[in-house]
Amino acid sequence: MSVAVMSSKYKVGLIFGKFYPLHRGHVYLIEKAVSEVDELHIFLGCEALRDKQLFNKSRLPKQPQVSDRFSWLKTTFKDRHNIHIHILDEAGIDFYPNGWQDWSYRVKQLLAEHKITPDVIFTSEAQDVKNHKYYFGCSVSIVDADRHFMDISATKIRENPYKNWSFITQSAKPFFVKKVAIIGQNRFRDLPIQLANIYNTQYVSNGYINYIEREISIHHNKRYLNKFDYIKIAMLHVERLAKAVETANKLVFTSIDFETLARYYNQIFEKECDVLNALKNSYQFDLVINEKDLKQKCSQLEYFETVLKKVEALLI
Numbered sequence: 001m002s003v004a005v006m007s008s009k010y011k012v013g014l015i016f017g018k019f020y021p022l023h024r025g026h027v028y029l030i031e032k033a034v035s036e037v038d039e040l041h042i043f044l045g046c047e048a049l050r051d052k053q054l055f056n057k058s059r060l061p062k063q064p065q066v067s068d069r070f071s072w073l074k075t076t077f078k079d080r081h082n083i084h085i086h087i088l089d090e091a092g093i094d095f096y097p098n099g100w101q102d103w104s105y106r107v108k109q110l111l112a113e114h115k116i117t118p119d120v121i122f123t124s125e126a127q128d129v130k131n132h133k134y135y136f137g138c139s140v141s142i143v144d145a146d147r148h149f150m151d152i153s154a155t156k157i158r159e160n161p162y163k164n165w166s167f168i169t170q171s172a173k174p175f176f177v178k179k180v181a182i183i184g185q186n187r188f189r190d191l192p193i194q195l196a197n198i199y200n201t202q203y204v205s206n207g208y209i210n211y212i213e214r215e216i217s218i219h220h221n222k223r224y225l226n227k228f229d230y231i232k233i234a235m236l237h238v239e240r241l242a243k244a245v246e247t248a249n250k251l252v253f254t255s256i257d258f259e260t261l262a263r264y265y266n267q268i269f270e271k272e273c274d275v276l277n278a279l280k281n282s283y284q285f286d287l288v289i290n291e292k293d294l295k296q297k298c299s300q301l302e303y304f305e306t307v308l309k310k311v312e313a314l315l316i
């Protein structure tokens with residue numbers, strides 16, 4: 001039995017965007033567009049000064065680089081073989097909407113380079129239709145101009161990524177996840193687990209901590225962990241954190257940071273460890289709370305409330 005091959009409305013479609021950051025409204029536009037074309041080309045527009053300005057105006061915890069934005073698109077559409085992603089360097093062109101002529105010229109150069117002849121441009125910006133038609137001479141298809149289907153914009157996400165978390169694509173979320181280390185002993189040790197439960201997210205455990213603390217407190221001659229074990233423990237922790245970030249809900253919690261680990265090493269072996277020191281300086285936690293830095297003689301509830309307040313402040 002032969003299967004009828006459905007023909008697309010258009011052969012080649014284009015989409016332009018900054019994807020700063022990539023959200024589900026963009027994905028809706030792209031998936032809807034690709035159902036009307038044989039091949040879809042997405043152009044990720046980059047302009048260093050504009051991108052920096054957008055970041056400065058935003059409440060994003062760190063600036064997404066071109067490589068991040070490219071990788072969000074690549075990851076999201078990794079199984080969509082007729083979606084092609086290109087980087088469009090917009091350097092030196094007046095910012096939208098003042099540079100249409102130069103901008104379209106730059107786009108046309110890139111299209112020629114890749115031998116792309118567009119039949120249609122997809123956008124949700126009704127005000128751009130006239131210019132797209134004029135400069136590219138092809139059809140323009142408007143998708144959900146009023147954002148009925150996915151009521152979100154990248155501006156809103158930049159203003160508050162945590163409030164708009166559900167709109168950020170799964171591929172982009174790890175970039176925004178904040179890492180929190182809550183360090184302490186006894187009942188303080190439960191706090192990162194409690195918070196992970198409250199925030200419906202991941203706790204990254206490290207079963208070696210109890211061991212290490214025993215080695216510090218009991219000064220016997222026999223050591224169970226050698227210097228290399230410490231490096232292995234640190235690397236394992238980096239790996240576990242990275243894995244947790246992949247599926248975390250805004251935050252990940254753990255009970256050790258690398259500064260503490262380097263200090264323990266120092267105490268035990270009475271020397272510095274270059275690997276742990278490098279990790280301590282390069283690995284960024286967004287919040288580290290150490291029991292010893294908090295007011296002493298607090299009740300468990302007071303500790304809980306103090307720490308919770310600090311964590312809440314990360315998501316504002």
Ligand SMILES: NC(=O)c1ccc[n+]([C@@H]2O[C@H](COP(=O)([O-])OP(=O)(O)OC[C@H]3O[C@@H](n4cnc5c(N)ncnc54)[C@H](O)[C@@H]3O)[C@@H](O)[C@H]2O)c1
Nearest residue numbers: 017018019025029045095096097098099100103123124125
């Ligand atoms: N320099 C110029 O004069 C000029 C002119 C035209 C275009 N441009 C460039 O084109 C790019 C346009 O980027 P942008 O700001 O539109 O990017 P964007 O990343 O905000 O949006 C990308 C696309 O997704 C659509 N979209 C956004 N939210 C949506 C939602 N909720 N539902 C459905 N669709 C949604 C937008 O309409 C756009 O078509 C930029 O790189 C800009 O510099 C520049």
